[in-house]
Amino acid sequence: MSRLVVVSNRVAMPHAHRAGGLAVAMRAALKESGGLWFGWSGKRVHGDSGELHKLDDGNTSYCTMDLSFEDFDHYYNGFANRTLWPLLHFRLDLVDYRRDTHEGYRRVNALFAEKLASQLREDDIVWVHDYHLIPLAQRLRDLGVGNRIGFFLHVPMPSSDLLAALPNHEVLFGSLAAYDLIGFQTERDLDRFQSYVRLYGGGRAFADGRMRAADGREFRAGAFPISIDADLIARQASAAVTRASVQRLRESLGSRVLAIGVDRLDYSKGLPDRFRAFERFLDRFPEIHGQMTYLQLAPVSRSEVPEYQALRRELEGLAGHINGRHAAPDWTPVRYVNRDFSHGVLTGFYRLAQLGLVTPLRDGMNLVAKEFVASQDPQSPGVLVLSRFAGAAAEMKEALLVNPYDLDGVADAIAHAHAMPMEERKERWHALHRRLRRHDITLWRRKFLEALEA
Ligand SMILES: O=P(O)(O)OC[C@H]1O[C@H](O[C@H]2O[C@H](CO)[C@@H](O)[C@H](O)[C@H]2O)[C@H](O)[C@@H](O)[C@@H]1O
Numbered sequence: 001m002s003r004l005v006v007v008s009n010r011v012a013m014p015h016a017h018r019a020g021g022l023a024v025a026m027r028a029a030l031k032e033s034g035g036l037w038f039g040w041s042g043k044r045v046h047g048d049s050g051e052l053h054k055l056d057d058g059n060t061s062y063c064t065m066d067l068s069f070e071d072f073d074h075y076y077n078g079f080a081n082r083t084l085w086p087l088l089h090f091r092l093d094l095v096d097y098r099r100d101t102h103e104g105y106r107r108v109n110a111l112f113a114e115k116l117a118s119q120l121r122e123d124d125i126v127w128v129h130d131y132h133l134i135p136l137a138q139r140l141r142d143l144g145v146g147n148r149i150g151f152f153l154h155v156p157m158p159s160s161d162l163l164a165a166l167p168n169h170e171v172l173f174g175s176l177a178a179y180d181l182i183g184f185q186t187e188r189d190l191d192r193f194q195s196y197v198r199l200y201g202g203g204r205a206f207a208d209g210r211m212r213a214a215d216g217r218e219f220r221a222g223a224f225p226i227s228i229d230a231d232l233i234a235r236q237a238s239a240a241v242t243r244a245s246v247q248r249l250r251e252s253l254g255s256r257v258l259a260i261g262v263d264r265l266d267y268s269k270g271l272p273d274r275f276r277a278f279e280r281f282l283d284r285f286p287e288i289h290g291q292m293t294y295l296q297l298a299p300v301s302r303s304e305v306p307e308y309q310a311l312r313r314e315l316e317g318l319a320g321h322i323n324g325r326h327a328a329p330d331w332t333p334v335r336y337v338n339r340d341f342s343h344g345v346l347t348g349f350y351r352l353a354q355l356g357l358v359t360p361l362r363d364g365m366n367l368v369a370k371e372f373v374a375s376q377d378p379q380s381p382g383v384l385v386l387s388r389f390a391g392a393a394a395e396m397k398e399a400l401l402v403n404p405y406d407l408d409g410v411a412d413a414i415a416h417a418h419a420m421p422m423e424e425r426k427e428r429w430h431a432l433h434r435r436l437r438r439h440d441i442t443l444w445r446r447k448f449l450e451a452l453e454a
């Protein structure tokens, strides 16, 4: 049997925990098959990039690479997170394109390719993840690597006219043709990529998923919605009720209903709009004052990127403003926490909540939406309020789907969820949960790898 080699910028080392869906999902996916996980070590060094570190843990080996401060700054803080991230999340207004960071991105991809190539065996199946590493297959092919190589994009694929705003877009996105298979989160993402290849790439897309680039190279593309280990999350959630931190949260709520949001502190997650929608809810439904607490967990993310720093300041202001206007001596409507929690605790928090607020402006998938559903108590399940613009919405029609830009609409959905009869809560939850158990992380991994090996 071939060995699976997963390549991603972020690697979840054994026993470490950190917010971020890619690392959470790949850890769950590698658990079954084992293999090699190759990526950035999480370390920045003063010398040159490229030192490798190796670790074996059970059926998985880890090989990670240090980056110099300058490379990290250009590749991760710069081109990946100030150019590609906003572009792929439909935010042309935030795109900051610079030749030097683009060059750094290319340099780090070339180094990843060189170091990875030295670790590869002939029959390895290579699976590359996300926007940090788009040109990696092209660089590997340049080095003579003939292995099967697949790519999965965890973030949205925007409309082709947006992609075309990136200088030299045809070189970057054209390099995707060096992969054998490209996976997207949803059919909509796949459609938009196919349009791009037709309209701007001079290529063709066929109905059976095959695609042909302008130079004649054939590859395939498909939709493979990522998921979670639903049964494990459910077990963690029911075990979590005895944890001290979960009990403390329950006691602090008294008889109040808990609404929960869990998001990296990222502008794609729509947190300012969510805070404003919650304020609109408080303005329009004064009769529930004192009956609901909104807990927003927002671990700090990409904190050296200026747009993320500005968002943090904005949210601090908004939380203070809402509490200043609405709080009472014995009630704080918004609890805003910039800490990172382990799944052991988080799943217990989800289970305590009657409402899950997941309202990104754009999101590749959003695993929190799925984890919230998997964590619920079947006897008294909470209600998920979910943005139409999260990839998860395509599979979660029984949630209360909202437009996150429509503050009154979100306020209505919060009121609807608060008042929803238990029977309806159960019906919606059962439908969501059944689908989640069928389409779990194992199915996602199998479907992608079967397609790659086919
Ligand atoms: O690695 P970071 O810069 O700390 O960021 C964390 C991850 O954020 C993004 O996650 C995406 O993947 C999830 C799983 O497929 C998906 O549900 C979510 O919608 C995406 O935003 C990013 O794409 C990852 O590369 C990061 O590791």
Ligand SMILES: O=c1ccn([C@@H]2O[C@H](COP(=O)(O)OP(=O)(O)O)[C@@H](O)[C@H]2O)c(=O)[nH]1
Pocket: 017, 018, 019, 020, 021, 022, 024, 262, 263, 264, 297, 299, 339, 340, 341, 342, 343, 346, 365, 366, 367, 368, 369, 371
């Ligand atoms: O304090 C936290 C907050 C989030 N997460 C996890 O981070 C992931 C976030 O993934 P999602 O797909 O929702 O969004 P991303 O952050 O990848 O854009 C989920 O598994 C969360 O459970 C976590 O472990 N601790």
